[in-house]
Amino acid sequence: MRDAARKIVPISDPLGQGLLQRIGNTPLLRFQRVTQNPKGVEVLAKAEWLNPGGSVKDRAAASIVADAMRQGKLGPGKTLLDSTSGNTGIAYAMLGAAEGFPVALCMPANVSAERSRIVRCYGAEIVFTDPAEGSDGAIRKARELAAAEPQKYFYADQYSNPANWRAHYHGTAQEIWRQTDGSITHFVAMLGTSGTFVGTSRRLKELNRNIRCISLQPDSPFHGIEGAKHMPTSIVPQIYDPATADENVFISTEESYAMMRRLAREEGVLAGISAAAAMVGSLRVAEAAKSDSVIVTIFPDAADRYLSERFWEEL
Amino acid sequence: MKVLIPAALRQYTGKQSAIDLPPGTVEDVLRQLTSQFPELRKQLFGDDGTLRKFVNLYLNDEDIRYLQNQNTAVTADDTLSIIPSVAGGCVQPD
Numbered sequence: 070m071r072d073a074a075r076k077i078v079p080i081s082d083p084l085g086q087g088l089l090q091r092i093g094n095t096p097l098l099r100f101q102r103v104t105q106n107p108k109g110v111e112v113l114a115k116a117e118w119l120n121p122g123g124s125v126k127d128r129a130a131a132s133i134v135a136d137a138m139r140q141g142k143l144g145p146g147k148t149l150l151d152s153t154s155g156n157t158g159i160a161y162a163m164l165g166a167a168e169g170f171p172v173a174l175c176m177p178a179n180v181s182a183e184r185s186r187i188v189r190c191y192g193a194e195i196v197f198t199d200p201a202e203g204s205d206g207a208i209r210k211a212r213e214l215a216a217a218e219p220q221k222y223f224y225a226d227q228y229s230n231p232a233n234w235r236a237h238y239h240g241t242a243q244e245i246w247r248q249t250d251g252s253i254t255h256f257v258a259m260l261g262t263s264g265t266f267v268g269t270s271r272r273l274k275e276l277n278r279n280i281r282c283i284s285l286q287p288d289s290p291f292h293g294i295e296g297a298k299h300m301p302t303s304i305v306p307q308i309y310d311p312a313t314a315d316e317n318v319f320i321s322t323e324e325s326y327a328m329m330r331r332l333a334r335e336e337g338v339l340a341g342i343s344a345a346a347a348m349v350g351s352l353r354v355a356e357a358a359k360s361d362s363v364i365v366t367i368f369p370d371a372a373d374r375y376l377s378e379r380f381w382e383e384l
Numbered sequence: 385m386k387v388l389i390p391a392a393l394r395q396y397t398g399k400q401s402a403i404d405l406p407p408g409t410v411e412d413v414l415r416q417l418t419s420q421f422p423e424l425r426k427q428l429f430g431d432d433g434t435l436r437k438f439v440n441l442y443l444n445d446e447d448i449r450y451l452q453n454q455n456t457a458v459t460a461d462d463t464l465s466i467i468p469s470v471a472g473g474c475v476q477p478d
Contacts, residue, residue: 179440179467179469181469200390200465200467201388201389201390201391201401201465201466201467202390202391203390203391203392203468205391206391289392289427290392290395291390291392291393291427291468292392292438292468293436293437293438293468293469295469302392302395322436322437322438323430323436323437326437378437378438378469379437379438379440379449379469380437380438
């Protein structure tokens with residue numbers, strides 16, 4: 070039988086050669102109704118659920134993985150280990166499958182069914198931790214496993230790893246600058262590990278020192294804004310730098326739920342909880358901002374990761 | 385019966401992670417809990433008096449919304465766990 074020469078089929082406009090090239094370069098959304106104001110202040114949001122793993126965390130995870138591989142910390146015989154309440158775990162699991170390394174994740178047992186199923190689909194291992202201990206319990210478990218078997222694991226440690234914020238310094242900030250043609254006046258983002266806020270703000274201020282960077286936090290340690298962190302009562306992530314924020318605004322869970330509903334019903338945008346919280350914060354910043362300000366925020370993920378949760382029943 | 389308090393709420397219960405209370409319905413138990421620790425009321429309940437939407441209650445291992453909700457009976461041997469929907473970040477250890 071004649072061997073056919075292997076042909077590469079040309080594809081017009083390919084989206085990169087591999088998974089890592091498909092991360093980032095997310096659209097910047099403009100809204101019709103929710104953001105309308107008489108001052109002409111623009112509020113725009115990065116649609117981060119359009120990353121291949123479905124959230125902004127693809128950026129940090131890819132940066133952490135690439136950095137670890139470069140330094141020889143992740144390679145044959147090593148398993149990537151970290152604690153996560155969901156999105157970062159999904160990103161790691163996806164990268165592990167695409168790049169060929171095993172992944173072990175410590176997650177609180179009350180993560181939504183969507184999250185644990187997605188992670189398992191990619192083939193990652195989950196160690197469930199006590200839900201009453203929240204993310205703190207998952208962090209402690211990951212540290213324990215890493216200390217017990219240092220040869221087996223590369224402990225990615227998203228809360229301390231500078232590759233996390235660097236993803237946004239090199240990626241997110243540059244995209245925002247380009248997409249607004251340098252006209253951005255305010256950057257607003259929710260704090261979780263703080264990588265998005267710190268990395269993006271750092272670079273934006275280098276590009277234009279007059280850009281105001283406003284961080285957002287939940288208004289209580291007991292809250293429902295998934296992925297977000299109330300810094301005053303938390304073990305502060307090592308990568309957090311409060312000096313990058315010109316201002317901080319506290320957002321309530323209930324306001325975020327109400328905004329999720331508005332974004333879905335008035336804009337056709339099924340944004341996630343922290344995205345809705347980011348819009349609440351951005352509108353608050355818009356109230357005080359000068360005319361013709363350009364406010365950019367981050368929508369970390371979409372509502373599909375939260376559909377099984379109780380608040381949807383009344384949304 | 386025992387009520388298990390999540391880490392984020394222990395600042396309102398004198399750092400206790402488990403509170404012993406007499407049995408009753410879930411509604412009875414929560415009423416007694418918030419009367420003993422009044423600061424919990426604002427954290428657990430909205431202005432309309434209903435449980436806040438991110439607060440999940442488990443009778444042993446079962447979510448009460450799949451049982452009889454606030455009318456679910458809690459016996460002396462049961463545990464009621466208050467579990468917030470997962471949020472990123474962590475609470476300072478005691």
